[in-house]
Amino acid sequence: MLEVSGLGKSYGGRLAVDGLDFTVAAGEVLGLVGPNGAGKTTTMRCIAGIIPPTTGVVRIAGHDIQREPLAAKRRLGFIPDEPQLFDLLTVDEHIAFTARIYEVDQVAARRDALFSRLELTGRGQDLPGALSRGMRQKVAVACGLLPEPRVILFDEPLTGLDPVAIRAIKALMRERADAGAAVVVSSHLLSLVEEIADSLLVLKEGRRLFHGTLGEMRAELAPGESLEDGFLRMTG
Amino acid sequence: MAGLGWLAAQQVRARVQRGLSTASPALLAGAGFATLIGMAAVSAVARSPLGFEARHATGVAGLSLVSAIGWAWITAAGRPAPAFSRSEIQWLITAPLRRRDLVAYRFAVTQPALVALAAVAGVASLPFGPLQALRVAIGTLLLLELALIGQLFAASAQARLASWGLGVLPRTLVAVCIVLGLWAAVFWGAPVPPDASEDPMLALDWLADAIVARPLLVAIAGLPIAGPMLPGLGLLLLAAAGMAVAGMVFDGPFEEHALLASRPADRGRALYPLAGHGPAWRAIAWRGATAVTRQAVRAAPAIAVMCVSVVFLVQARANSPRDREIQVFGAFILGLFALAPTFVQQDLHDDLRRGTWLRALPIRSLDLVRGAVVGGTLTMWPAHAAITVTAAFFVPSMPAAPDYSRPVVVLSLIAIEGACTYASFAMSNAMVVAWPRWLQHTGEEAAGLENVGRLVGATALRNSLLLPVMMPSAVAGGIAFALLFRVDPRLAAVAWAAVSTSLVLLFGEWVVRRTARRLDAPWDEA
Numbered sequence: 001m002l003e004v005s006g007l008g009k010s011y012g013g014r015l016a017v018d019g020l021d022f023t024v025a026a027g028e029v030l031g032l033v034g035p036n037g038a039g040k041t042t043t044m045r046c047i048a049g050i051i052p053p054t055t056g057v058v059r060i061a062g063h064d065i066q067r068e069p070l071a072a073k074r075r076l077g078f079i080p081d082e083p084q085l086f087d088l089l090t091v092d093e094h095i096a097f098t099a100r101i102y103e104v105d106q107v108a109a110r111r112d113a114l115f116s117r118l119e120l121t122g123r124g125q126d127l128p129g130a131l132s133r134g135m136r137q138k139v140a141v142a143c144g145l146l147p148e149p150r151v152i153l154f155d156e157p158l159t160g161l162d163p164v165a166i167r168a169i170k171a172l173m174r175e176r177a178d179a180g181a182a183v184v185v186s187s188h189l190l191s192l193v194e195e196i197a198d199s200l201l202v203l204k205e206g207r208r209l210f211h212g213t214l215g216e217m218r219a220e221l222a223p224g225e226s227l228e229d230g231f232l233r234m235t236g
Numbered sequence: 237m238a239g240l241g242w243l244a245a246q247q248v249r250a251r252v253q254r255g256l257s258t259a260s261p262a263l264l265a266g267a268g269f270a271t272l273i274g275m276a277a278v279s280a281v282a283r284s285p286l287g288f289e290a291r292h293a294t295g296v297a298g299l300s301l302v303s304a305i306g307w308a309w310i311t312a313a314g315r316p317a318p319a320f321s322r323s324e325i326q327w328l329i330t331a332p333l334r335r336r337d338l339v340a341y342r343f344a345v346t347q348p349a350l351v352a353l354a355a356v357a358g359v360a361s362l363p364f365g366p367l368q369a370l371r372v373a374i375g376t377l378l379l380l381e382l383a384l385i386g387q388l389f390a391a392s393a394q395a396r397l398a399s400w401g402l403g404v405l406p407r408t409l410v411a412v413c414i415v416l417g418l419w420a421a422v423f424w425g426a427p428v429p430p431d432a433s434e435d436p437m438l439a440l441d442w443l444a445d446a447i448v449a450r451p452l453l454v455a456i457a458g459l460p461i462a463g464p465m466l467p468g469l470g471l472l473l474l475a476a477a478g479m480a481v482a483g484m485v486f487d488g489p490f491e492e493h494a495l496l497a498s499r500p501a502d503r504g505r506a507l508y509p510l511a512g513h514g515p516a517w518r519a520i521a522w523r524g525a526t527a528v529t530r531q532a533v534r535a536a537p538a539i540a541v542m543c544v545s546v547v548f549l550v551q552a553r554a555n556s557p558r559d560r561e562i563q564v565f566g567a568f569i570l571g572l573f574a575l576a577p578t579f580v581q582q583d584l585h586d587d588l589r590r591g592t593w594l595r596a597l598p599i600r601s602l603d604l605v606r607g608a609v610v611g612g613t614l615t616m617w618p619a620h621a622a623i624t625v626t627a628a629f630f631v632p633s634m635p636a637a638p639d640y641s642r643p644v645v646v647l648s649l650i651a652i653e654g655a656c657t658y659a660s661f662a663m664s665n666a667m668v669v670a671w672p673r674w675l676q677h678t679g680e681e682a683a684g685l686e687n688v689g690r691l692v693g694a695t696a697l698r699n700s701l702l703l704p705v706m707m708p709s710a711v712a713g714g715i716a717f718a719l720l721f722r723v724d725p726r727l728a729a730v731a732w733a734a735v736s737t738s739l740v741l742l743f744g745e746w747v748v749r750r751t752a753r754r755l756d757a758p759w760d761e762a
Contacts, residue, residue: 048596073598084593088527088582096510100519101597107512 001026001182002047002151006056009042009206016042018206019056024182024199026150029173031193032186034203035235040186041081043203044155047184048078061150074102077149081156083140085128091139092124095146102147114142117168133160141169145176152176154185158192170196190228204235243328244344305386306415309394312387313407316394317490318342329491336484339388350380382476389479395488507615516599517607524611527582532615543568565627569620573656573706576616577664578695581677583608584665584751588676602752605665609748612661613654620653648733655737656706659744663698666751705743708736 002024009017017039024030034040046053049065049072058065063072085094092111099107115121118138128136137160144152154173158166173196177183187193193200200217202210210217214227221230318339320328328338358373390411397407506526510519532539587594587608594604628646668675675694 045592050592050595070598070600073596076596078593078596080593080596084590086523086527086590087586088530089523093506093510093523093526097519097523100510100512100514101516101599103513105512 001061003059007046007053008055009046010054016206020208022201022211024184026180026182027177028199029177029183029197031197031200032184033193038203039206040203044153044186048153049073075150077144077152079141079144079154079157081159083136085136085139087128090125090127094139094143098143098146104147110146114145117172118142134162134165137161138165151182156187190231194227202234209234244341308387308390309411309414310408312390312394313411314404315493316391316398317493318388318391320494325495335487339483343388346384350377353380385476385479389483391490392483392486392488395490395493396486399489517603520604520607521610521614524582524608525614528580528615531582565623568623572616572620573660574699577612577661578691580612583612585668585675586677588672601755605748605752608665609658609661613658617654617657620657621650624649651737652733655740659740660702662744662747663702666747667694667698669751669754706740
């Protein structure tokens with residue numbers, strides 16, 4: 001579903017991502033982890049078509065994000081770490097705008113279901129300025145999931161959310177994967193990754209340190225060593 | 237309190253430094269342009285018969301001042317709090333500081349903008365001699381300080397009234413009573429108005445002049461003059477001291493109001509509903525048009541004041557009723573062309589800061605740019621059309637002109653206006669893509685004079701770039717306009733208008749495509 005091959009990105013002479021190869025199959029949740037500056041955000045942005053890679057190819061459901069950007073992006077949902085809403089559009093209007101751009105049918109039913117899950121019911125007429133940061137993040141998640149994309153990228157998705165919303169979004173990630181989507185979650189929260197991810201990609205300085213299932217990762221741990229300990233040893 | 241003083245000093249220093257930095261040409265552009273405008277305005281006032289004697293300057297200054305304070309009282313009824321930014325609310329309102337310290341802080345950090353404005357007014361008056369320039373600068377500063385104190389006092393008093401359980405309506409009524417009382421007191425000392433029954437237009441002109449435009453300039457120039465002005469000056473200073481003390485005494489709880497005021501919570505109906513399916517650029521245009529209409533609702537009072545000012549300033553200068561109407565409508569149309577994209581920036585100016593998200597959407601750059609341009613055009617073209625149609629009703633035709641001529645010429649004019657509006661918004665969006673660091677919105681409120689400089693510089697550049705292209709249309713439009721009111725129209729003029737419209741539209745489309753290509757270029761953000 002998501003294929004990344006030979007992905008590299010350099011800014012001037014500085015190499016941010018260096019020759020990444022990985023795939024995320026339908027129904028799989030990949031946890032993308034690494035210390036600050038590891039290249040997680042650059043990788044996510046290259047996959048989403050926000051910045052062009054220096055080398056390599058990204059395919060979303062078979063469509064090259066550079067050569068067929070519209071076809072690829074229609075199958076992709078990107079939920080950024082900072083919700084970037086329009087100041088003068090209401091929550092309902094964000095949904096209507098997203099539905100129009102992604103050519104979504106049955107908008108009302110999908111919106112109501114998402115609003116109910118994310119506790120946004122009754123906030124449809126609010127402008128973003130009247131919402132807390134967590135609520136704005138929920139609106140961004142609702143907009144990202146509305147088109148039911150086949151590949152979903154979550155960039156630090158749980159920042160600023162309350163425990164109920166965290167639980168709801170984790171459940172939504174899993175459900176979307178179970179429904180056949182390929183999900184990539186970039187996060188500093190190893191507990192989140194351990195809880196919902198099927199596989200793990202550990203980056204450091206733009207390079208892949210580990211890529212495999214959680215079971216394979218655990219097999220590499222020393223006796224009594226936690227995932228967090230293993231991560232720290234690997235990236236230290 | 238010492239910490240607050242240090243913060244205020246740091247803020248002032250940082251603003252001045254940023255303003256004077258060579259990396260910030262906005263200040264220089266803004267100050268330069270404001271100087272030119274100011275010189276033109278002062279010299280126009282100085283050369284024309286004012287209708288006010290110098291001895292009336294105190295009364296007129298008072299009139300201007302109470303207008304400003306009255307406006308503050310009425311607006312504070314709905315938002316009873318001094319204006320604080322979100323970061324100031326986060327850091328200062330939660331800190332163990334007294335309310336009066338916060339008000340004093342607000343007063344202190346506003347000073348650089350007031351001093352800069354006074355300096356600009358002084359520089360603009362240099363043609364009248366250094367002494368007059370000094371007087372103007374001091375007078376301007378004095379008036380601005382008084383207006384600021386009045387504003388802070390109104391906010392504090394209204395917050396106290398709100399804490400006593402008075403709702404918005406009773407507080408507005410209180411504000412209106414206070415304003416009327418102030419006006420009555422000042423009118424008592426102001427020049428005698430002309431008899432409205434003899435010449436209503438003249439009386440209306442007098443009222444508009446007294447409230448809006450020239451009095452401020454007269455007052456600025458006349459206020460610091462010694463002699464007969466001193467008693468009035470003393471009274472105003474006394475009023476300022478009284479307001480400052482009363483503001484401290486009232487000490488109204490404004491924290492919650494300040495928090496609410498810092499959020500853009502107004503909303504209104506969308507201009508038109510968004511269809512479920514269709515080209516992406518129409519969705520972008522819909523988002524821009526919706527945002528602009530909501531922005532316009534907020535700015536309605538300021539727009540109304542500007543419109544009234546234009547009407548009366550133009551009317552005061554016109555030689556005949558016919559010229560008056562043509563000039564008023566012409567000023568509105570030209571003003572819209574020249575200024576609308578500056579104030580209507582719900583397009584790429586606002587969208588570029590969301591680039592990370594927008595670039596992940598399945599939208600072509602061409603759709604993004606075209607939608608942004610169409611969104612602005614959709615909101616401004618109807619305004620042009622409305623002005624033109626209104627002009628057609630109000631301005632009498634020449635007796636020789638046949639009846640059918642009017643709709644034909646009006647339609648031609650509206651077509652030209654649509655094309656020029658499209659080209660103007662295309663250029664505006666092209667500029668923000670070309671110079672994003674200078675022109676795009678940051679999401680934070682821009683600093684006063686620097687923001688003025690940014691807007692003024694962009695307006696001047698855009699209009700000067702557009703001028704060579706729009707000149708043929710302007711000529712065609714001018715001829716059509718003249719034909720509408722003076723002679724029998726010829727089909728040739730209409731054809732010329734059609735050609736101009738097509739050429740300007742083609743130019744606008746060329747700019748849109750160039751901008752989209754620029755936006756398509758690799759976007760390497762750090």
